[in-house]
Amino acid sequence: MTKSDLVIKIINLNNYINQKDVQKSVDTFFETIITSLINSNKVELRGFGSFGIKKREARLARNPKTGSIVAVPTKKISFFRMGKGMKERLNK
């Protein structure tokens, strides 16, 4: 399922008056999560799951092909952890 499928399914679920509003709402939904993650804020959605940021420290790694040492800078990585509600539904 893609984002446009998601929008269509939500429109079909209810007869919303304005389909454009549904489209914009779905976009805003994901943009709000992205903005929080950019600001390193955790996103907690009860029954669904939580999104957050983990920091990876700088380290020295090796290029597996050439064997030369490369410096890997610190970086931030997003993660998702499913919530209790989702866990229960997927493990019935």
Place this chain on the structure above:
Amino acid sequence: MIKNTTRNDIILSINNNVGISMSLSSKIVEDIFETIMIELENGNDVKISSFGTFNLKHKKTRIGRNPKTGIESAISARNVVTFNGSNNLKKKIR
């Protein structure tokens, strides 16, 4: 102070940006959760462009160890959801 983003913040943001009522915003947010979960329950992946992909993975039973007591016990088979941020998201948060 760092504040967690919650369902209510998203509903407010939709209410502000799209200009629809709080109750309708709230309804759409619930529909998004519900639709994604139904899709995952059916074993389908959910791909959201410029956000990321949700995949359902089945984990087999395995032997684990209680780190505190060292006693071995079986970890039952389970379904888990993994999330892979899109390249776009990765670039933005880096």
